[in-house]
Amino acid sequence: MLRKTSLLIALLLANSVFLLAQEQDPVIQAILKEANENSQLETLGHELMDGIGPRLVGTPQMKKAHDWAVAKYAGWGISAKNEQWGEWKGWERGISHIDMVYPRVQSLQGTQLAWSPATPKKGTTAELVVLPMVKDSMEFVKWLSTVKGKMVMVSKLEPTGRPDYNWEEFATEKSFEKMKKERDEMDKAWNANMKNMGYNSRTLPEALEAAGAVGIVASYWSKGFGVNKIFSARTKKIPTVDLELEDYGMLYRLVESGQKPQIHVVAESKDLGVSPTFNTIAEIKGSEKPDEYVILSAHFDSWDGGTGATDNGTGTLVMMEAMRILKKAYPNPKRTIMVGHWGSEEQGLNGSRAFVEDHPDIVAGVQAVFNQDNGTGRVVRISGGGFLNSYDYLGKWLHAVPKEITDEIETTFPGTPARGGSDYASFQAAGAPAFSLSSLNWSYWNYTWHTNRDTYDKIIFDDVRNNAILTAILAYMASEYPEKTDREKAVLPISDRTGEQLEWPTPRSPERKGGLEEN
Structure with a gap:
C-alpha cells in the first residue's frame, strides 16, 4: 500500500512540475x-x-495541391511525401456557361456539377420541362416518353429566395407563418410526387438520360442569399448543371406559364480516366x-x-x-x-x-x-x-x-x-x-x-x-x-x-x- 501511495505522489508531483513549467x-x-x-x-x-x-478528388487540381504541400514542407525543412492509397474517376472542370435564349436572352448563374459529362463543343440548346404531378409510376413512365430532346428541371420550386432570418427580421408574424405553411405544403406535395414517380434524386437522372433527355437542370438552394450546394452529377453521357435559385425559379415559372423557355448550355470538361489518389504525410x-x-x-x-x-x-x-x-x-x-x-x-x-x-x-x-x-x-x-x-x-x-x-x-x-x-x-x-x-x-x-x-x-x-x-x-x-x-x-x-x-x-x-x- 505504501509503495502505491508513493507512486501516486510521485506522479502528482511530476504533473505539477509539468504544468508549472508551462507558465x-x-x-x-x-x-x-x-x-x-x-x-x-x-x-x-x-x-x-x-x-x-478547389480540390475535387481525381482532378489535376487535387494532385497539384498535394505537390504544393510537399514543396511547402520541404521549404520549411520538414520531411513530406504523397502516399497513394487508391484510384478515382479522373475529371477536369472546364468552362460552364448557361444562357436563356427564349423567350428572351439572359445569361444565367450556374455551373456544371462535379464529374458531369461535357456538352458538344458548341453546346446544347433545348426546351426546358419540369417534372409532372403523377398518380403512380405508370403515369410517370408514360410521361418519360415525352422528354426526348428536352432539358429536364429536377428540383422543386422554392417559394422564396429569402432565408428565414430575413423573414424574421422584416415580415409580420402572420406573413411569416403563412409563408412557412405554404412552403411545408409544397415540400410535402413534392416528396409525395417523387414517391409516386418511383424514383429519388439519385436514380431519377439516370432514368431521364435513358429516356433521351439532353440535359439535367437542378438547383440545390442552401437557404441563404446567393448560395447553392454543388455536388456531383449522376449522368453518364449528358450534362448536369446547377442553377442558382433566382434563375431556376424564373425558368420554372416560365415553363409553368406555357412559354416554353429554352436554354443554351456549354459545359466543357474532360474525362481523364483513372487518377491516383493520395494523402500528403509530413513529420518531424x-x-x-x-x-x-x-x-x-x-x-x-x-x-x-x-x-x-x-x-x-x-x-x-x-x-x-x-x-x-x-x-x-x-x-x-x-x-x-x-x-x-x-x-x-x-x-x-x-x-x-x-x-x-x-x-x-x-x-x-x-x-x-x-x-x-x-x-x-x-x-x-x-x-x-x-x-x-x-x-x-x-x-x-x-x-x-x-x-x-x-x-x-x-x-x-x-x-x-x-x-x-x-x-x-x-x-x-x-x-x-x-x-x-x-x-x-x-x-x-x-x-x-x-x-x-x-x-x-x-x-x-x-x-x-x-x-x-x-x-x-x-x-x-x-x-x-x-x-x-x-x-x-x-x-x-x-x-x-x-x-x-x-x-x-x-x-x-x-x-x-x-x-x-x-x-
Missing part, C-alpha cells in the same frame, strides 16, 4: 511569437484557394519516442462549387501553420509529430480510413490526434471522444494554452466517439485517442459548407491564427507528456433513437476505386 515555457513563448509576428496564413490561403482552387521525427505519434489532421479535398476555403482549406492552413511553427519553436520533439492531409474525405473519410487500415503500427503508437474541419471559426468545443480518462491529459494540455483562447472553449468529458463526419472518426474507430477541434459557426452550414460561396474572402484569419496556436501548443504538450495516453473507453449512453446502449464504432474500409465502372 514560462520558452517553447510556448516561441510558438506565440512566431504565430503572431510571422504568420504565413494569408499567403498560404491565397496560394491554395486562389491559385490552386521524435528524438526520444519516435514510434509514438502526435498527429495533426485535416482533409485536403473539397467539393468544387467554390474553392474549398472553409471546408477544409482553413483546417489545412491550421495544420500547415502549426507544423511550420513547431519546426521553428520545437524542432526536436520527444514524440514524432505527424500531419495528415487526407484525400477524399468528402466521399466518406476515404483517405484517413485508408491510412488507418494501412498503418496499424502508427495507429498503435498514437499519443493523440487533433482534427479540425468545420469552418473558419475559432475553436469553441472539444470533446473527450468517449475516452474515459481523456480529461486527465487533455485538461493538462489545455491549461498551457493562453486563457484568451481557452476561455472560448467548452469541453465535454468523456464524450462519445464519432461515427462519421470527419477524419478523427477513422482513428477513434480504431481505438486511438482522436479529438475534434470544433469551430464557431460563422454561418457555415448555410453559407459556405459545400457551396458556391466557399471562397478565400470568407476566411477569418484572426480565428484561424488562434486555432494554429492552440494546435501547436496541444501538439507540443502531447509530445512532452510523461505518460502514454490512456485508451480506456467509457460506457456509452443509451441511444434516444433505438433505446439500446450505444456500441463503440468499428473501423470501416475505404472506397479505393471511386467512381470507376466495375469490369
Whole structure:
C-alpha cells in the first residue's frame, strides 16, 4: 500500500512540475511569437484557394495541391511525401456557361456539377420541362416518353429566395407563418410526387438520360442569399448543371406559364480516366519516442462549387501553420509529430480510413490526434471522444494554452466517439485517442459548407491564427507528456433513437476505386 501511495505522489508531483513549467515555457513563448509576428496564413490561403482552387478528388487540381504541400514542407525543412492509397474517376472542370435564349436572352448563374459529362463543343440548346404531378409510376413512365430532346428541371420550386432570418427580421408574424405553411405544403406535395414517380434524386437522372433527355437542370438552394450546394452529377453521357435559385425559379415559372423557355448550355470538361489518389504525410521525427505519434489532421479535398476555403482549406492552413511553427519553436520533439492531409474525405473519410487500415503500427503508437474541419471559426468545443480518462491529459494540455483562447472553449468529458463526419472518426474507430477541434459557426452550414460561396474572402484569419496556436501548443504538450495516453473507453449512453446502449464504432474500409465502372 505504501509503495502505491508513493507512486501516486510521485506522479502528482511530476504533473505539477509539468504544468508549472508551462507558465514560462520558452517553447510556448516561441510558438506565440512566431504565430503572431510571422504568420504565413494569408499567403498560404491565397496560394491554395486562389491559385490552386478547389480540390475535387481525381482532378489535376487535387494532385497539384498535394505537390504544393510537399514543396511547402520541404521549404520549411520538414520531411513530406504523397502516399497513394487508391484510384478515382479522373475529371477536369472546364468552362460552364448557361444562357436563356427564349423567350428572351439572359445569361444565367450556374455551373456544371462535379464529374458531369461535357456538352458538344458548341453546346446544347433545348426546351426546358419540369417534372409532372403523377398518380403512380405508370403515369410517370408514360410521361418519360415525352422528354426526348428536352432539358429536364429536377428540383422543386422554392417559394422564396429569402432565408428565414430575413423573414424574421422584416415580415409580420402572420406573413411569416403563412409563408412557412405554404412552403411545408409544397415540400410535402413534392416528396409525395417523387414517391409516386418511383424514383429519388439519385436514380431519377439516370432514368431521364435513358429516356433521351439532353440535359439535367437542378438547383440545390442552401437557404441563404446567393448560395447553392454543388455536388456531383449522376449522368453518364449528358450534362448536369446547377442553377442558382433566382434563375431556376424564373425558368420554372416560365415553363409553368406555357412559354416554353429554352436554354443554351456549354459545359466543357474532360474525362481523364483513372487518377491516383493520395494523402500528403509530413513529420518531424521524435528524438526520444519516435514510434509514438502526435498527429495533426485535416482533409485536403473539397467539393468544387467554390474553392474549398472553409471546408477544409482553413483546417489545412491550421495544420500547415502549426507544423511550420513547431519546426521553428520545437524542432526536436520527444514524440514524432505527424500531419495528415487526407484525400477524399468528402466521399466518406476515404483517405484517413485508408491510412488507418494501412498503418496499424502508427495507429498503435498514437499519443493523440487533433482534427479540425468545420469552418473558419475559432475553436469553441472539444470533446473527450468517449475516452474515459481523456480529461486527465487533455485538461493538462489545455491549461498551457493562453486563457484568451481557452476561455472560448467548452469541453465535454468523456464524450462519445464519432461515427462519421470527419477524419478523427477513422482513428477513434480504431481505438486511438482522436479529438475534434470544433469551430464557431460563422454561418457555415448555410453559407459556405459545400457551396458556391466557399471562397478565400470568407476566411477569418484572426480565428484561424488562434486555432494554429492552440494546435501547436496541444501538439507540443502531447509530445512532452510523461505518460502514454490512456485508451480506456467509457460506457456509452443509451441511444434516444433505438433505446439500446450505444456500441463503440468499428473501423470501416475505404472506397479505393471511386467512381470507376466495375469490369
